[in-house]
Amino acid sequence: MSNPNAEIEQQAQPIVWDPTFAFDDADLVIRSADGIHFKVHKLLMRMISDVFKDMTALDQVNKGLRIHCESEHEMEHVQITESSDTLNFVLRMAYHLPLTTLSSPTLDQLSDILVMLDKYHMQHLSNSVQNFILLNMNLETNPLWYYIRAREYNLPRLKQAALPHVCALDLLAHVTNPGMKVPAVVGTLSFRDYHRLLYFTKRRASWILALVENIELDPILLSVQCPNKNNLRGYLSKCCSWEQYLTAARQEVNTSSHRDILRPELRIRVAIESKCPNATMWLLRHCAGDLEKVRLEAKKIPWEYEEDYRKSVILFSPETRG
Numbered sequence: 459m460s461n462p463n464a465e466i467e468q469q470a471q472p473i474v475w476d477p478t479f480a481f482d483d484a485d486l487v488i489r490s491a492d493g494i495h496f497k498v499h500k501l502l503m504r505m506i507s508d509v510f511k512d513m514t515a516l517d518q519v520n521k522g523l524r525i526h527c528e529s530e531h532e533m534e535h536v537q538i539t540e541s542s543d544t545l546n547f548v549l550r551m552a553y554h555l556p557l558t559t560l561s562s563p564t565l566d567q568l569s570d571i572l573v574m575l576d577k578y579h580m581q582h583l584s585n586s587v588q589n590f591i592l593l594n595m596n597l598e599t600n601p602l603w604y605y606i607r608a609r610e611y612n613l614p615r616l617k618q619a620a621l622p623h624v625c626a627l628d629l630l631a632h633v634t635n636p637g638m639k640v641p642a643v644v645g646t647l648s649f650r651d652y653h654r655l656l657y658f659t660k661r662r663a664s665w666i667l668a669l670v671e672n673i674e675l676d677p678i679l680l681s682v683q684c685p686n687k688n689n690l691r692g693y694l695s696k697c698c699s700w701e702q703y704l705t706a707a708r709q710e711v712n713t714s715s716h717r718d719i720l721r722p723e724l725r726i727r728v729a730i731e732s733k734c735p736n737a738t739m740w741l742l743r744h745c746a747g748d749l750e751k752v753r754l755e756a757k758k759i760p761w762e763y764e765e766d767y768r769k770s771v772i773l774f775s776p777e778t779r780g
Contacts, residue, residue, distance in 0.1 A: 463469045479549055486514065487535045494542035498549065500534070506552050508579035510536075544570045551586040562594065565603055571613050587664065588615045598623050606647060621761045625659040628716055654767055656715075661763045663715040667707055670719065675748050684734050699737035700745070703728045720753050 484497035492591045503510040514534060525638060538545065550557050563571070568591070575583055591597075592615065597604050601623030608617035629652060675696065684697040706728050707719040717724075722742065727735040 476659050478546065478548060478555070484525055485533055487533050487546065489535065489537045490542040490545050491539050492542050494545075496542075496545060496549065497533075499570040502552060506580050506582045508581075510578060521729065540574050541568065543567065544574055547571055548574055548580070548583065550589075551583050552580075557590055565600065568595070569607070572607055576611050584613060585615075587719075588613050589617055592619055593617055595767060602627065602647065606651070607650070618761070621658070624655060625662065625716075625761060626716055628714070629655055629659075640716060654764075657767050658761060658763055660711065660715040661766065662759055662761060665710045666719060666752070666758045667711050669752045669755055670749070674754060675745065675750055684736060684740070697734055697737060699728060699732040702732055702737075702742060715741065720756065 474494050476494050479496040479498055481497050481499065484499055486498050486500040486503060488496045488498060488503075490496070500514050501512075504514055505511075513536065544567070547557065549555075571587065574580070575587060591604070596605070597620050601620045604616060604620040605624045607613070608620060645745075684699075703725055708722060710717050710719055710724070725741040725745070726738070729741050734740070
């Protein structure tokens with residue numbers, strides 16, 4: 459049973475209005491979880507939110523969502539469970555106002571915003587929130603968090619932007635190495651998503667390896683001779699360190715596909731381990747231009763292979779094999 463004195467005391471408390479959203483011609487009041495009131499336009503809320511569209515279409519707002527306000531009795535009043543910071547940010551996107559209140563939101567604050575957009579079916583603000591994240595947030599600091607949220611809330615541009623950073627992570631080590639500090643977000647990654655990311659990473663690395671294996675090296679200066687090859691002067695041949703580099707690249711694709719096989723550090727390691735004294739000059743100088751062309755071609759290789767992944771899952775499913 460409600461306490462009459464408590465209700466009178468609540469009604470006596472002064473109403474706190476958000477200074478930005480207190481339009482004189484507003485016809486809808488939204489009250490946040492922390493008691494801040496927002497005077498907004500019902501038409502706009504209906505345009506950006508299917509939930510508000512259905513809610514305001516009713517003759518009477520659900521009693522559980524109404525609040526009493528003597529001075530604004532002619533308006534509909536809606537109580538929500540989101541904070542005023544979250545609501546302010548969402549309304550700024552809806553009204554195309556500067557997003558100054560949360561110029562650098564925490565991941566928790568950003569999560570609250572995404573939850574609200576999803577809860578109230580605000581698909582029309584999808585591009586706006588993606589623009590904000592891509593322009594203001596550093597995806598490299600926690601790419602897996604952004605990728606998971608992008609998949610969960612259907613944010614395709616954010617997913618595509620986060621995927622290269624995710625594929626650069628050693629996901630296998632996060633699962634198999636007990637000594638590694640695992641980000642909390644990894645625990646929210648389903649096995650299917652984890653398996654999908656490993657598939658994407660290895661598939662792309664295999665395409666890059668194929669480019670390297672089929673590279674047509676430009677003619678090299680014959681002043682560099684490989685003592686491990688009995689070539690007559692004037693006969694063009696690849697240094698023996700090239701095969702050693704390909705072997706190292708293949709091994710990385712099979713065991714650490716998240717690593718970049720075109721990075722100079724891999725060639726330096728191969729040159730150091732090579733028996734050819736000219737390996738460093740050959741791998742780092744003579745092959746540099748050709749490998750740079752491969753790097754440019756590699757940028758055209760997609761990061762996502764969703765259709766191929768689905769086919770592979772179907773192919774190796776128990777029902778198919780049975």
